[in-house]
Amino acid sequence: MIELEIQGLSETREGLLIDVGRSVVASGFTLQRQRLTQDVNGVLLTMVVRGPERKQRALEAALDANERLLSFHTYPFEDGTAKPHYAAARTFARPPVAPAPVPVVETVAVAAAAAVPKQAAVAAVGAAAAVAVIAPEMAQAVVASVASPAPRVAPVAKLFADTPVLPSVPERVKPEVAPVVVGAPAPQEEEPEPEFVFYTPRAAAPAAAAVVADPYVEVVPLGPDEDAVEKVVPKLLNGYPQIFHCLHSLESSVAPGARESSLLLAGQRTGTWVFERDYKPSAKLSLEDAMERIGIPALRALADVEYVGGQLRIRNSPLCKEGGRSSCQFFIGYLEGLLGPLLASGSLSTFPLGCCSYGGDACVLAISE
Known part of the structure; x- marks a missing residue:
């Protein structure tokens, strides 16, 4: 419990x-x-x-x-000890506060610097008697201040009697300064009036005419211009292998849409003529043999070429210049006319992979049967 x-x-x-x-x-x-x-x-x-x-x-x-x-x-519960209630209001005992001290006024007696006249002394004694009734201590202080003799001050002459007299110093004569004669200022020369200078206004240079870029026009591909090709073929055959100036003339003489197809036809006619002239008695060959024996030797008469892994690289093509105007169709037609009769399959597939006119380092053609 x-x-x-x-x-x-x-x-x-x-x-x-x-x-x-x-x-x-x-x-x-x-x-x-x-x-x-x-x-x-x-x-x-x-x-x-x-x-x-x-x-x-x-x-x-x-x-x-x-x-x-x-x-x-x-x-x-603890018997005998009263536990204070937790919710009871608390009272705090405050110590008694001491009363404020009364200020004490002290009287300071000031000694007079000179002797007090008799009338002042009598008046002071009377004032002391009056004060004695109220404050005896103050009266005693006043009487003591009057009764005490004032200190004597030595006369000034006696203080300086023993001081030695210094000899007088003669006054220094100031040298005379000769007056400086200031001449009249020299007359200033008048500046001549500036002459008027007339400037002829120049006409502003005309603004440079704005360069208007040619709008892009999509070229619609057209068929070859056979008449233009027939006219240039005799020149190609007679001037072979120096034929590129004739091809440039052909490009400029046909419509833009017929340029590539006309170059392809001119290449086929030129390749067929080279085959009949130099390689007609040859037997049927594979694509690799035909390229190594006939295609590469014939192309090297026109340009610097290299054939590796089914790709023909034409370096520094005389036809393809920068500006996005490719003329690789002539070489494609040239290979078709040159190798078409030699291949056992009877067909040659060639398409461009890159061109110098588009910023490439060489024109690349992929060749297959």
Whole structure:
């Protein structure tokens, strides 16, 4: 069994002991003593109860559920020692305050620098007698100040009697300064008036004409201009292999859409003529053999070429210049006319992979059967 001290705070006093006592009894505890005290914070309740230790939590839960209690604390009960209530208003003792000290006025006697006349002394004695009635100490101070003799001051002549006299210094004669004659200022020459200079305005240079870029026009491919090709073929055959000036003339004489197709036809006519002139009795060959035996030797008469892995590279093509105007169609037609009759398959497929006119270092053609 344990004994607990319950301290609680409530708003009202009526029926408080009955309501809290029911919660205590319902929790298995018995009431030993109680006390109610009115405080500025509310009603202070103190109870001492006794019951089993295992039911302490049940008691605290019942007190917490009681609506009459605003708050509560439980402590182990100690007999003989009164525990202060946790919710009681606190009072603090203040030490007594000492009264403010009364200011004391001190009188300082000032000695006179010269002898006081008799009339002043009589007046001072009379004033001291009047003050004696009010403050005897002040009267004594006044009388003492009048009675004390003033210190004597030595005459000035006696102070300087023993001082040696210095010989007088003759006054220094100031040298005369000759007056400086200032001549009249020289007349200033008048500046000639500036001559008027007339500037002929120059016309502003005309603004440079804006350069208008040619709009891109898509070229519609056309068929070859056979008449133009027939006119240039005799010149190609007669001037072979110096034929590129004739090809440039052909490019400029046909319509833009017919330029590439006309070059292709001119290349086919030139390649066929070279085959009939130099390689007609040859037997059928594979593509690789035809390129090594006939194609590369014939092309080297026109340009610097190299054939590797099915690709023909034409370096520094005389036909293809920078500007996006490729003329590789002539070499494609040239190979078709030269190697077409020699291949066992009877057909040659060639298409461009790159061109010098588009910024490449060489014109590259892919060749297959």
